[in-house]
Amino acid sequence: MRTFIVANVTKHPTDIVRRAAEKFDCSRQAIHRHIQRLLEVGALIESGKTRSRTYALAQLSSWRQHYEVASSGDEGDIWMRDVRPQLEPLATNVMGIWQYGFTEMFNNALDHAQARSIAVAVTKTAATSEVSIRDDGVGIFHKIQAALGLLDERHAVLELAKGKFTTDPQRHSGEGIFFSSRMFDCFSTTSGSVSFSHQAKAPEDWILETDASGGTAVRMELGNHTSRSVNKVFKQFTTGDDFGFTKTVVPVRLAQYGDDNLVSRSQAKRLIARFEKFRTVVLDFKGVALIGQAFADEVLRVFPLAHPEVELVPLNANKEVSQMIAHVLETSR
Incomplete structure (x- = not known):
């Protein structure tokens, strides 16, 4: 019951009690006891009184850090030392997705962005976790546009959506963004005037017009209790024991x-x-x-x-x- 409440309270902040009672065919008093427990442990917050009362997920943690590229160290070190502790404890399959997504995206910023600094932010609730990575570099879509001689930055999004594209084939396979976008509930890359977004619940890619400044911003969101795993996503697009893309x-x-x-x-x-x-x-x-x-x-x-x-x-x-x-x-x- 508590898992259901946590997973659905954001969409139903005013009627979560009724919906949970209907879902589990029990009394509202029983649901209120579970909500009270979630309030006590800090997973939920409430506002208003009686009929106007609403519930929301509490932010369990929030963390930010800036890294200078020249002295940041590699993505594996930063994952183990700084980012992983902000996400724990989570199930092995969930942590596996976070490790893959973070290290791939941070490494992209190190190797491709020509950036001086990279900012990382982690926020966590009882239902979901979110990681954002922002650099002050040349911008991913602009770089692809220049590499391929494309007329418009939006053409670069199409190349990312296909997969197997990289501006540095000697060091990268071009798979990181493609697979990362399929592993997370929500994945977006914003640079210049363009934003590329993929959502698991509505598995389609979007190009959005933005007024973002320079550099590239990546945002990844994942449910804390997802059954998805790195291997499950790989198997959708690969063959053989070597996971050929x-x-x-x-x-x-x-x-x-x-x-x-x-x-x-x-x-x-x-x-x-x-x-x-x-x-x-x-x-x-x-x-x-x-x-x-x-x-x-x-x-x-x-x-x-x-x-x-x-x-x-x-x-x-x-x-x-x-x-x-x-x-x-x-x-x-």
């Missing part, structure tokens, strides 16, 4: 901007860039209203002819998109 899910919607429709071959070429690095590419058409014949032909006929070893799997296509896909596939036979 062979499958990716690409939100096709990220290839369009504003009210533009996906109709041109140039848009398609931007989408399919580096698909040949995977064995399976799931094309998630969720949020795409329609696609043009030239776009569909380039993605679903021209690319497979050039790369028959790559399997393309359309997903979540509406009626109009499905009809265009069917038309192109029929003409390719």
Whole structure:
């Protein structure tokens, strides 16, 4: 009952007692006893009286630290010495996700950002924990844009969403952000005028316009009692005992901007860039209203002819998109 209360009180601050009583088919008095215990141990806070009373998660801890890149040490040392103690105690699978996500993102800031300083913040409630990493470097999307000669920073988000992209292939595989974004309940990367966000409960990627300053900010949030694990996430996109990164899910919607429709071959070429690095590419058409014949032909006929070893799997296509896909596939036979 207490786990249910902690997990749901943020969404239902005024009626959590009623909802818990209905969930467990018990009296409100019984739920109040559990809430009282959560108040006593500091997991919840209350405000108001009688019918206007509301409940909220209490912040169990809050910690911040600035690191100078020149003298910070490596991400493993900082994880063990500073960050891990702020998150403990948590289950082994949860700590495994935090170790992977923090060390990957902090290392990115060290190796790629050309930053002078990095700020880390950790907050924890009874339900969730959150870690943010902010640097004062060149900005991740700007750096990818420059490396690939892209017209717009938003194009860089699409490359991150695919996975297997890095501006330093000698030292990095380009997998860190992709897998980290899939491990956490909420994951976002903000830089310049663009923010890339992925949420586990609504597994789709978003590009948001922002007015952020320079550098890059990464925010990761995870439920303290999640059953997710590093291995479970890897297995969704890899094959074999060596966890070969062979499958990716690409939100096709990220290839369009504003009210533009996906109709041109140039848009398609931007989408399919580096698909040949995977064995399976799931094309998630969720949020795409329609696609043009030239776009569909380039993605679903021209690319497979050039790369028959790559399997393309359309997903979540509406009626109009499905009809265009069917038309192109029929003409390719």
